[in-house]
Amino acid sequence: MNFQKIIVPVAGVAAVVLGYRFYGWAGVAAVAGGLVMWVLLHFTRMMQVLKRAANRPIGYVDSAVMLNAKLKPGMTMLHVVAMTRALGERLSPKDEQPEIFRWADAGESHVTCTFVGGKLAHHELFRPAQDAAPPAP
Template sequence: MNFQKILVPIAGVALVALAYRGFGWAGVAAAVGGLMMWLLLHFTRMMQVLRRTANRPIGYLDSAVMLNAKLKPGMTLLHVVAMTRSLGALQSEKDAQPEVFRWTDGGQSHVTCTFVGGKLTHHVMVRPEEPDSPPATGELPPAP
């Protein structure tokens, strides 16, 4: 169960109650103002991330290797979208848990991320196989 969905509203109500007890209605006004500022900051960040992703192709990123190096379990989907500046291509069924998204770069390497409850649980990077090339012999090719 996601306790954050329960504890944050309880903490907000407790903050307002403590502000009323300590400072009266002026404290309530200050506490509610602070809570509204906090909510507006989070909303503004979310809108800024989505604005940056609006003009990018879905599921594309600049470097899958760099994304793979930066990912850590527990990151939110919004944080990953902010890092890639692109919405991930949904690989799982819509509104089903876990959610699986994929981001692919120009070299066809891709990172597949699994989110449960909006948090990253694990990720896998896949690079395309390189074609077989002749072994280097250390000799220069013949001159024309």
């Protein structure tokens, strides 16, 4: 179970209650203002990431190898989209878990990412076989 969905609202309510207990209605206003600012900061970040991703082709990344090196399990989908600056190409059926996305580069290398509950669970790099032609003399 994702406890973050429970803990964050409970912590917000607890902060409002503590603000009222120690400072009255002025404390409630200050805590509520801080919570609204926190939500707006996250919303603004999300909109900026999606605005940058809107200008790129779906599933494209500059270097799949570099993306693979930067990925770590537990990263959020928003963080991966911010790193690639592009939405991933969906490989799994819509609204089914796990979600599988792919980002490819111009050299036909690609990274396939598996997200469970919005968090990166597994990623895999595929590189095409290089022709073993000897260099010309």
